[in-house]
Amino acid sequence: MTTNSSSITHAIFDMDGLLIDTESVYTDCYNKFCAQFGKQFTWEIKQKQMGRPPNESAKIIIDHLDLPITVEQHHEMINTMLLKEFPYSKIMPGVNRLLEHLWQHRVPMCIATGSDQTGFDVKVGGRPELLSKFHHWVLAGSDPAVGHGKPAPDCFLVAADRFDPTPIDPARVLVFEDAPNGVEAALAAGMKVVWCPDPRADISVHAGNPSVTVLRSLEDFQPETFGLPPFPTGDPSE
Numbered sequence: 445m446t447t448n449s450s451s452i453t454h455a456i457f458d459m460d461g462l463l464i465d466t467e468s469v470y471t472d473c474y475n476k477f478c479a480q481f482g483k484q485f486t487w488e489i490k491q492k493q494m495g496r497p498p499n500e501s502a503k504i505i506i507d508h509l510d511l512p513i514t515v516e517q518h519h520e521m522i523n524t525m526l527l528k529e530f531p532y533s534k535i536m537p538g539v540n541r542l543l544e545h546l547w548q549h550r551v552p553m554c555i556a557t558g559s560d561q562t563g564f565d566v567k568v569g570g571r572p573e574l575l576s577k578f579h580h581w582v583l584a585g586s587d588p589a590v591g592h593g594k595p596a597p598d599c600f601l602v603a604a605d606r607f608d609p610t611p612i613d614p615a616r617v618l619v620f621e622d623a624p625n626g627v628e629a630a631l632a633a634g635m636k637v638v639w640c641p642d643p644r645a646d647i648s649v650h651a652g653n654p655s656v657t658v659l660r661s662l663e664d665f666q667p668e669t670f671g672l673p674p675f676p677t678g679d680p681s682e
């Protein structure tokens with residue numbers, strides 16, 4: 445790859461809602477879960493949960509809605525629904541073209557997600573073609589090296605550290621995220637972020653921040669903006 449002093453050297457991908465469309469599954473299942481307690485699953489709760497490891501995310505919803513259950517009971521109830529649906533989740537638009545392009549241009553890539561091993565296996569375990577593009581993956585929900593979930597920078601710092609060679613400058617690592625917590629985490633790690641937000645997210649919180657690029661979808665990503673070769677002309681988005 446031909447690089448200049450500001451081009452991206454490494455890419456880190458979030459998983460849920462960025463690589464695969466599992467956020468819609470979480471929303472459907474949590475709507476049903478909350479209805480069992482006569483409560484509502486709001487965007488306010490969802491955005492606090494997104495990107496967090498399962499134990500942290502369970503505590504958020506239990507506390508927020510004052511639910512009369514333990515974290516373990518929460519997991520049992522929600523996993524019964526989630527794990528059935530995850531295998532049917534679709535790859536998000538623009539993902540295949542982007543991964544193929546970065547792969548062709550030898551940009552090392554990894555995944556950094558709040559998921560645990562069980563969730564990861566069900567969501568992407570059956571997608572070897574997708575996983576083959578990544579040097580490694582960091583699962584904050586199961587990895588003892590990750591102290592705190594997003595919005596803490598831990599999972600991105602661990603992810604960067606596991607590349608070989610490791611990035612020389614975090615500002616040349618590009619993180620792809622959909623979750624507000626993930627954007628905070630990437631910035632806290634000193635990295636640049638491409639943010640593909642849920643339409644309900646408040647994007648004004650990062651307005652004017654040169655380290656954050658907001659896109660409607662990965663289909664709109666322009667590699668040349670980050671010092672990378674452009675997509676071949678006439679290349680369809682997927």
Ligand SMILES: O=c1[nH]cc([C@@H]2O[C@H](COP(=O)(O)O)[C@@H](O)[C@H]2O)c(=O)[nH]1
Pocket residue numbers: 458459460461467470471474490493494495496497498501502556557558559560563585594623626
């Ligand atoms: O509506 C929700 N979305 C996402 C999560 C949490 O976010 C994690 C996904 O993390 P990431 O976006 O880093 O892949 C999931 O494993 C789950 O713990 C959640 O609890 N509720």
